[in-house]
Amino acid sequence: MTMQALGRHILAEIYGCEFSILNDLDKIRDILVSAAISAGAEVRETAFHRFSPQGVSGVVVISESHLSIHTWPELGYAALDVFTCGQKVDPWVALEEAKKGFKATSVKASEYKRGLVGETETQCASS
Numbered sequence: 001m002t003m004q005a006l007g008r009h010i011l012a013e014i015y016g017c018e019f020s021i022l023n024d025l026d027k028i029r030d031i032l033v034s035a036a037i038s039a040g041a042e043v044r045e046t047a048f049h050r051f052s053p054q055g056v057s058g059v060v061v062i063s064e065s066h067l068s069i070h071t072w073p074e075l076g077y078a079a080l081d082v083f084t085c086g087q088k089v090d091p092w093v094a095l096e097e098a099k100k101g102f103k104a105t106s107v108k109a110s111e112y113k114r115g116l117v118g119e120t121e122t123q124c125a126s127s
Helices: 025-038 092-101
Strands: 004-015 045-052 057-064 065-073 077-085 104-117
Touching: 025 057, 025 065, 025 092, 045 077, 045 092, 077 092, 092 104
Parallel strands: none
Antiparallel strands: 004 077, 004 104, 045 057, 057 065, 065 077
16 A cells, blocks of 8 residues: 655754844744745745744744744754645745745754555554
């Protein structure tokens, strides 16, 4: 039986970013929305929060799933997730656009297949 993944989930560690970008809620939202669109996604909603004294967390909800981020401006670091479902959206394109937008010096990323249809499911025993 061939396994078909429902989605692709990239977990990315983004390093060497500019403090001013990683601490700017509006800039981060613009970068992630642009990244989603460049990957072929349909943006539905955004929700972002700026922390004190620094840092931003947020999510871009797309029809195909989401992009989420948490930043540590003082370290030049951001943790970014790009989760897409279906075949039309390429999460690697979104990651590349985000890397450019954050002016990152390096990125470490891993892709995980989500929702492997046909895989044996473990049943939980009920008490």
